[in-house]
Amino acid sequence: MKEVESSLALSDPAQCRDDEAGCLPACAAERELAFPVAQNACRVVSNRWVNAEYRHLIVEASPTALAARPGQFFHLHCPAAHGAMPFLRRPMSVYRVDRDHACVEFLYKVQGAGTRGLAMLEPGDTLDAVGPVGRGFDVPDGARHVLLLARGVGLATLAPLARFAVTRGAKVTAVLSARDPSLVMSADYLRDAGADVIAVTDAENTSNVTHVDMLLERIHAETPFDFVTTCGSNRLLMLLQRFANTHGIAGQIALEQHMGCALGACYACVRPFRKTDTSDELTYRRVCWDGPVFGLKETVSW
Amino acid sequence: MVDLSVTIGSVTLANPVMPGSGTFADGFARVFDLNRLGAIVTKTITDDVREGNPPPRVAEFRDATLFSIGIPSRGSDYYLRETVPFYSRYLPPLIASISADSVDDFGALAAKLAVPEIAAIEANVSCPNLKADGKAFGMDAQATHDVVRAMRERSGLPVWAKMTPNAGNVVEVAKAAEEAGAEAIVMGNAMLAMAIDTETFRPKVANLMGGITGRATKPVLLRMAYQCAQAVKIPVIGCGGIASASDAIEYLLAGCTAVQVGTENFVNPGVMPAIIDELNGFCVRRGITRVQDLTGAMQAHEPMSMVWRASL
Numbered sequence: 001m002k003e004v005e006s007s008l009a010l011s012d013p014a015q016c017r018d019d020e021a022g023c024l025p026a027c028a029a030e031r032e033l034a035f036p037v038a039q040n041a042c043r044v045v046s047n048r049w050v051n052a053e054y055r056h057l058i059v060e061a062s063p064t065a066l067a068a069r070p071g072q073f074f075h076l077h078c079p080a081a082h083g084a085m086p087f088l089r090r091p092m093s094v095y096r097v098d099r100d101h102a103c104v105e106f107l108y109k110v111q112g113a114g115t116r117g118l119a120m121l122e123p124g125d126t127l128d129a130v131g132p133v134g135r136g137f138d139v140p141d142g143a144r145h146v147l148l149l150a151r152g153v154g155l156a157t158l159a160p161l162a163r164f165a166v167t168r169g170a171k172v173t174a175v176l177s178a179r180d181p182s183l184v185m186s187a188d189y190l191r192d193a194g195a196d197v198i199a200v201t202d203a204e205n206t207s208n209v210t211h212v213d214m215l216l217e218r219i220h221a222e223t224p225f226d227f228v229t230t231c232g233s234n235r236l237l238m239l240l241q242r243f244a245n246t247h248g249i250a251g252q253i254a255l256e257q258h259m260g261c262a263l264g265a266c267y268a269c270v271r272p273f274r275k276t277d278t279s280d281e282l283t284y285r286r287v288c289w290d291g292p293v294f295g296l297k298e299t300v301s302w
Numbered sequence: 303m304v305d306l307s308v309t310i311g312s313v314t315l316a317n318p319v320m321p322g323s324g325t326f327a328d329g330f331a332r333v334f335d336l337n338r339l340g341a342i343v344t345k346t347i348t349d350d351v352r353e354g355n356p357p358p359r360v361a362e363f364r365d366a367t368l369f370s371i372g373i374p375s376r377g378s379d380y381y382l383r384e385t386v387p388f389y390s391r392y393l394p395p396l397i398a399s400i401s402a403d404s405v406d407d408f409g410a411l412a413a414k415l416a417v418p419e420i421a422a423i424e425a426n427v428s429c430p431n432l433k434a435d436g437k438a439f440g441m442d443a444q445a446t447h448d449v450v451r452a453m454r455e456r457s458g459l460p461v462w463a464k465m466t467p468n469a470g471n472v473v474e475v476a477k478a479a480e481e482a483g484a485e486a487i488v489m490g491n492a493m494l495a496m497a498i499d500t501e502t503f504r505p506k507v508a509n510l511m512g513g514i515t516g517r518a519t520k521p522v523l524l525r526m527a528y529q530c531a532q533a534v535k536i537p538v539i540g541c542g543g544i545a546s547a548s549d550a551i552e553y554l555l556a557g558c559t560a561v562q563v564g565t566e567n568f569v570n571p572g573v574m575p576a577i578i579d580e581l582n583g584f585c586v587r588r589g590i591t592r593v594q595d596l597t598g599a600m601q602a603h604e605p606m607s608m609v610w611r612a613s614l
Contacts, residue, residue, distance in 0.1 A: 037332040039572050077569075087362045087516065088568060130333075130571055260360050260369065261568035263329035265345070267371050268360035284353050284374065289329060 061104040070160035071136030075262035077128035084113035093157040107156035147228040154232020166194035251296035257287040264289030304585040311485025315340035322564030323399035361506035370512030395421030403432040409452030422460040440466035443478035450482035464488035531557025547580030554596040
């Protein structure tokens with residue numbers, strides 16, 4: 001993968017400040033780049049179906065793209081599919097950053113004009129990906145037990161958090177919710193990353209709010225959670241807000257919205273949020289720039 | 303060596319390429335060196351804090367977008383405290399775009415922005431005039447005249463008047479802005495439009511109507527820019543569907559002195575520096591030493607005399 005325009009090239013290292021040695025590795029990686037967002041021309045390595053609805057896209061990545069942190073996303077130029085011509089780019093959260101092989105991976109559900117176009121990419125093709133962009137997850141220092149609670153495609157967004165949290169010494173429990181067992185994805189990937197994985201499904205009648213709530217309470221009683229995250233379901237958001245509030249646990253959610261620019265300029269991707277965690281007043285915030293990861297308390301259900 | 307500089311009234315730009323208001327933010331500083339731009343035009347602000355329209359705010363077409371954002375604003379205090387210092391670190395002139403509900407409010411906000419870091423103020427007159435039944439200032443020559451004059455008198459800063467293509471008499475509006483002391487005409491802005499989802503029966507943007515922008519709008523806005531350039535003596539800044547150096551050159555040939563790049567920034571965030579590079583390359587290739595020589599350089603087809611041709 002290489003940067004497309006010379007004007008978008010990597011920074012002159014001389015511009016980097018070296019007086020901030022104490023910062024985190026990811027943060028230091030970002031500081032090495034005067035231009036941490038690039039329009040990346042990524043060579044497609046593979047783009048396979050993982051089940052009837054989802055595809056797994058692996059592309060080669062530049063150092064700029066490899067600096068992506070859990071919860072960040074890329075803004076993808078999707079090829080035209082069957083007469084549909086996506087004019088705007090499509091935001092796609094990072095499923096995995098594989099620094100050993102210099103690849104970035106995406107897991108996506110094929111549904112709209114954009115993802116139908118993405119599904120057409122073949123190995124050797126080029127994917128034009130702007131990024132990484134957005135604010136990722138902030139796992140608190142010293143977190144000991146992190147919950148990933150994901151429904152459907154929300155899993156793709158939370159997945160990179162598993163390895164990240166495990167690396168920082170936390171235990172990770174991933175609760176994956178899906179319509180039926182054949183749509184539960186990445187259980188092996190998450191187990192490899194060191195997470196305890198529990199699947200709940202509609203087909204087995206285990207994904208309902210009551211059951212998931214009891215499940216979380218039981219796990220929490222054994223090994224208390226001190227950081228909880230979710231993505232992909234309004235129902236799970238409300239459940240987790242109540243759970244986190246009851247137990248006084250910090251948490252975050254990754255949100256989606258149709259976007260224009262992904263650089264905080266166009267204000268198309270706003271959603272309403274509480275002005276402060278306890279406020280009854282709402283204000284619009286940009287999912288692309290103020291998020292896509294937000295605090296559980298400021299987030300309002302939809 | 304090509305001289306890319308252009309002069310817009312009392313402001314000199316290193317090159318003729320700048321962002322269209324509302325299509326650019328500090329986030330672009332993470333993508334490329336903002337010092338490459340001819341000018342920096344910020345998103346329209348109002349004096350007060352405004353939330354803007356409810357989502358969904360965007361729909362897309364084959365080669366265009368429908369945005370219905372509604373001028374959300376963090377207010378002028380935030381702008382002076384945060385936005386102006388941020389862009390003051392960069393060399394290109396800073397152009398503040400403003401909107402208000404009345405002529406007096408336009409003047410008052412312009413006066414508040416009369417700080418040395420701001421090189422000029424762009425009047426976004428596409429917003430409704432609350433004292434004229436909500437009719438947009440830019441639809442009305444007299445209202446536009448009054449806005450520009452109030453801004454000039456109260457701030458002393460150069461005023462650029464940004465026309466709305468929704469005005470049927472846009473040339474008259476441009477002339478009124480010139481007469482009121484505007485130093486430039488910016489032509490144009492989004493075209494009022496709507497779209498309905500045939501599955502849900504709902505409008506594709508929550509506010510029902512929005513503005514269509516993007517590549518598909520270029521021929522219409524180019525025509526309007528040409529007409530404005532024919533009618534006024536002050537510089538015209540072309541804006542509408544510019545996605546390449548070739549598009550920018552078309553606007554220059556039509557009589558524009560500079561261009562604003564809008565929606566394409568969303569699709570291709572590095573497009574402005576790319577256009578500047580390609581514009582320079584075009585001038586080198588064509589032996590043009592000053593980019594300002596392109597302004598109005600369009601040549602008409604030779605007149606066709608059928609009688610004369612028949613006699614050959």
